[in-house]
Amino acid sequence: MHIDLSGRRALITGAGQGVGKGIALAFAEAGAEVLVNDLRAERAQEVADEIAAAGGAAAGVPFDVTDYDAVTAAVSDGGPVDVLVNNAGNAGREGFGTLGRFVDSGPADWEPFLRVNLYGVLHCARAVLPGMIDRGWGRVVTISSDSGRTGEANLAAYSASKAGAAGLTRALAVECGRYGVTVNTIALGTMRTPATEALWSDPDDPRARALLRRYAVRRPGRPEDAAALAVFLAGPQASWITGQTYPVNGGISFAQ
Numbered sequence: 001m002h003i004d005l006s007g008r009r010a011l012i013t014g015a016g017q018g019v020g021k022g023i024a025l026a027f028a029e030a031g032a033e034v035l036v037n038d039l040r041a042e043r044a045q046e047v048a049d050e051i052a053a054a055g056g057a058a059a060g061v062p063f064d065v066t067d068y069d070a071v072t073a074a075v076s077d078g079g080p081v082d083v084l085v086n087n088a089g090n091a092g093r094e095g096f097g098t099l100g101r102f103v104d105s106g107p108a109d110w111e112p113f114l115r116v117n118l119y120g121v122l123h124c125a126r127a128v129l130p131g132m133i134d135r136g137w138g139r140v141v142t143i144s145s146d147s148g149r150t151g152e153a154n155l156a157a158y159s160a161s162k163a164g165a166a167g168l169t170r171a172l173a174v175e176c177g178r179y180g181v182t183v184n185t186i187a188l189g190t191m192r193t194p195a196t197e198a199l200w201s202d203p204d205d206p207r208a209r210a211l212l213r214r215y216a217v218r219r220p221g222r223p224e225d226a227a228a229l230a231v232f233l234a235g236p237q238a239s240w241i242t243g244q245t246y247p248v249n250g251g252i253s254f255a256q
């Protein structure tokens with residue numbers, strides 16, 4: 001099956017590295033024009049340049065998804081967005097950060113996770129959906145986590161923020177399906193990206209070995225594993241799929 005995204009403009013948030021970069025490259029390969037967002041302008045531009053060097057169409061569009069005014073300004077300056085991939089996540093500029101036991105944490109620990117993973121998705125969806133509804137076609141794909149699907153110890157606020165984004169997906173799917181707009185979530189298992197590189201760089205690290213034993217496919221996820229499904233959900237063949245959360249996780253077992 002060939003998935004053709006030519007003629008579509010896709011905004012991928014947090015696409016300066018990791019999963020988002022993999023998604024941006026895959027969208028360009030499928031023919032989409034890619035708006036490469038990142039908090040860090042130089043990262044966004046590097047990925048846009050890489051796409052252009054390979055013959056694709058891309059522009060770097062730096063903004064912080066937690067800043068609603070910046071999001072709306074960038075979207076109104078950047079022209080119509082046909083596909084939004086909400087990938088920017090974790091805890092913003094500080095990367096993943098740590099949370100630890102819920103009972104030892106407080107609002108200042110929770111806020112960065114909620115701001116990026118939930119408010120960031122609200123902001124971007126709010127900015128692009130009116131145009132999609134007017135044009136009668138649109139796709140929203142949100143990158144969530146197994147932590148949000150099943151819960152994860154010591155990551156309560158992250159889990160809550162990712163579950164919130166999946167709840168938003170379901171509500172927007174119901175509200176927007178009649179306008180030709182689909183909204184879905186991809187829930188990832190542990191990926192190998194800059195955010196988690198410290199874990200994977202030493203193959204003998206006992207934490208990595210213990211984690212991998214929980215994965216039927218004994219490797220961490222790769223950005224292209226997420227990208228394959230994101231491209232499919234954005235493509236014409238997926239027009240009757242909406243409101244769903246799809247795990248992409250190497251067959252993880254959750255008992256810890």
Ligand SMILES: NC(=O)c1ccc[n+]([C@@H]2O[C@H](COP(=O)([O-])OP(=O)(O)OC[C@H]3O[C@@H](n4cnc5c(N)ncnc54)[C@H](O)[C@@H]3O)[C@@H](O)[C@H]2O)c1
Nearest residue numbers: 014016018019039064065089090092145188190191193195
């Ligand atoms: N890495 C994993 O194991 C894993 C597992 C499950 C889900 N996820 C999800 O996948 C997504 C990507 O993760 P990753 O591992 O590639 O992350 P990463 O930290 O390697 O890259 C994230 C990128 O997003 C950018 N970013 C962060 N906050 C932003 C903001 N407020 N506005 C714009 N850009 C911002 C960062 O600058 C960075 O370039 C996240 O939503 C994450 O929660 C990752």
